[in-house]
Amino acid sequence: MVNRFVLNAISYHGKGAISEIPGIIQAKGFKKAFIATDPDLVKFGVSKKVTDLLDAAGLDYEVYSDIKPNPTIANVKNGVEAYKKSGADYMITIGGGSSMDTGKAIGIIINNPEFEDVRSLEGVAPTKNPTVFTIAVPTTAGTAAEATINYVITDEEKKRKFVCVDVNDIPNIAVVDPDMMSSMPKGLTAATGMDALTHAIEGYTTAAAWELADCLNLEAIKLISKNLRKAVENDPDGREGMALGQFVTGMAFSNVGLGIAHSMAHTLGAVYNTPHGVACAMFLPIVMEYNQEATGDKYKYIAEAMDVDTTGMSQEEYRKAAIEAVRKLSKDVGIPEKLDALKEEDLDFLAESAYADACRPGNPKETSVEDMKELFRKLM
Template sequence: MAQRMIWNQTAYFGAGSITVIPEELARRGFTKALVVSDKVLVETGVTGRVTALLDGVGFPYEVYSDVLPNPPIENVQAGVAAFEAAGADVLIAVGGGSPQDTCKAVGIIVANPEFADVRSLEGGAATKNPSVPIIAVPTTAGTASETTINYVITDVERQRKFVCFDPHDIPVMAVVDPEMMSSAPRALKVATGLDALTHAIEGYTTAGAWELSDLFHLKAIQVIAASLRDAADGDPAAAEHMALAQYVAGMGYSNVGLGLVHAMAHPLGAFYSAPHGVANGILLAPVMAFNAASTGEKLRDVAAAFGVEGAHTMPLEEARAAAVEAVAALTRDLGNPTSITAVGATEADVPALAKAAFEDVCAGGNPRPASVAEIEELFRSLL
């Protein structure tokens, strides 16, 4: 069986690495950029750290900053219009998952205008042309969208989020600079860190996992387990570790898929605008417990990565339980909510939430197949 792995052509890491952007733009022959970001990042000066570099060398650009959390179809369409009006030939995504995902959809549609309705990009759309070149500059240590072939868009009219995966959308270059993440509020660092942990654990246990993806995911789990608490509290060294770990997790899960945590988190975002990482944090430990018997020895490895003493010698059932508790303890310590009620979920919505989760593309990668009734039971247990 052939296994495919796709990553960026080029990636830069480390504090201050954004300074390479102007020379890379020149080397690649680009003439004008559309910088895709959001209003908060513009107002706080984070986006300005990149545009100042462009100003410094006189590189032309325009900024599209209307991206919303859980970006809707309309954001993508407006971004396409902004790109075409600007006469740009390169996209620079500055932000967390929302600007990154919007930028990918914009780049794909500009290059493949037959998908301008956006909805037709769901799943593995048969695009013919690579995206407009994207330089991705993440401002959170979580989504790893800068190195994945995935993006998620919200269909507000139909009250659902849909996942797109397309090798044509991967940014040509990622610049993972932890200093671009330093001003994020603690709550955002927690949420995005839990998102990264979810990517690593789901990627490690998903049905499509294999030896190479396992290397990435297990290392990411080890680093996140050791670094997330300190990174959330502002420790620079821990923040740099998190910036790298979330990227490494992305290298894996983008190529092998995820599971039920993401399938259940997506409708929470679509129904209630729940931050994606917060929703993942609520769901991760309970779904790990649900999946435990179908994960072989892998939760033993997760327990060991969290530093559980004797993880490799205790009975397997105990090791699995220890892994679940280690993740649950981290979630509690960080102050993430532990119930879906905290993000607005109600008993009345559970059947619709479960149906949406069952139909989500991520559900197919779960190591334990789950029925709609089982997903309903999981949601109800978290009210």
């Protein structure tokens, strides 16, 4: 069997890493940046940390911030037109998954105009050309979109999210600076951090998992378990640990896929606009219980990575211990266990949409629409 692994060409890590950006641009000879970021990051001066560096270096740019938390087809289409009018020759994405996913779709369409129908990018689109040169700067420790070949767009008309997987969309350069994450409020830090843990655990147990990805995902579980509580309290070491942990699992899950916790989370986001990290966090222990018989001894290593002593435990006991460790971390950082918006009459649509999601085939256990209905019901 042949396993493929796609990574950024270059990544920069640590406090102050954004200071590298002007030199990168000057060395490449680029003339003008198209900056994709969300309006709140502009409003609260987070994007300004990067644009101030560009201003000081005399580098030209244009800011595009028509981006929703669950980015839509319209956000992408408007961004494509804005890019064409801007005269930009490269892109900087600043934000969480919403900004970076929008930027990926824009960049792919600019260099592959035959895919201007955004829906045509769903699944594994056969694009020919890499995205426009992109520097990705995350402001959340969760999605790892700066390190992945995936992006997710919301189809508001059909009330669904669709996943796009394309080796041509990975940013050329990732700049992972924990100082860019220091203004995240507690709730967002918790939600994005639990999204990262879901990436690591689903990536470690997915049907396509293999040794290279496994060692990265296990290390990510350790980093996230050790640092998320501290990051929620805005501890600088916790922020730095989470910045690294979410990137490490991003390198891995991007190449092996995920599972049904993400499939169902995508559906909740599309129907109820539930924050993605919150949806993932609520589903993770539920899905771990559902999948446990299909995971061999992997829950033992998950439990140990989360600082559980499994000495003398049976398989049943260490599986339960891993699930409880996840549940406790989620509770400690303030994630709810139930979703009040969830309605019985929506379950058929939710389950069918989740079953059709691109992450579902990676689940280690075969599932069905009826199984997924029951899993959704556990959030009620």
